[in-house]
Amino acid sequence: GAGVSQSPSNKVTEKGKDVELRCDPISGHTALYWYRQSLGQGLEFLIYFQGNSAPDKSGLPSDRFSAERTGGSVSTLTIQRTQQEDSAVYLCASSFGTSGAYNEQFFGPGTRLTVL
């Protein structure tokens, strides 16, 4: 079966533009996570979805960042008015999400965002 897929794999944009990053989780996985990997900050949690709701948005760095998930499947991370410090690899992961037990998170290959 297919793993977690993300698109685009690379995105170069100009400062001030909006970008959308897409994540397709593994079929049947109810939980979906966004992380960011950057040189200065390492691997940071951004947001977590259980189904279509986001019980934990604590990692979103500013109100320029938002994410949604529709149909309990695909998720889009949107960054408005991009800044150079937004340059990073954005990673998506999914898991079965059963509460009360740990479920392995499977990671996608990431989207490398470069803001010029």
Place this chain on the structure above:
Amino acid sequence: AQSVTQLGSHVSVSEGALVLLRCNYSSSVPPYLFWYVQYPNQGLQLLLKYTSAATLVKGINGFEAEFKKSETSFHLTKPSAHMSDAAEYFCAVSPNTDKLIFGTGTRLQVFP
């Protein structure tokens, strides 16, 4: 808040030598602990996890880690390094079986 600290951003070993990557955690409750590996230009892959069962956890590719509550440690070891082990390794903790909180990573180099 839970956190993990990885000592040493870079570790170099010779092929066939012992690999030891250090991770200490901070948690007020029994944690879920993980080691992930990231090969060049690839995504994160789970090596092993501790979820309060056996304290010695065996993972893929010959790696293992031991949970030591008295030392708040979860160090990753492999008896004999292989060239293919060269990668970046991340220790992580999960507060509530959901999000992962990662350490800063350790880049392992293996020399012939």
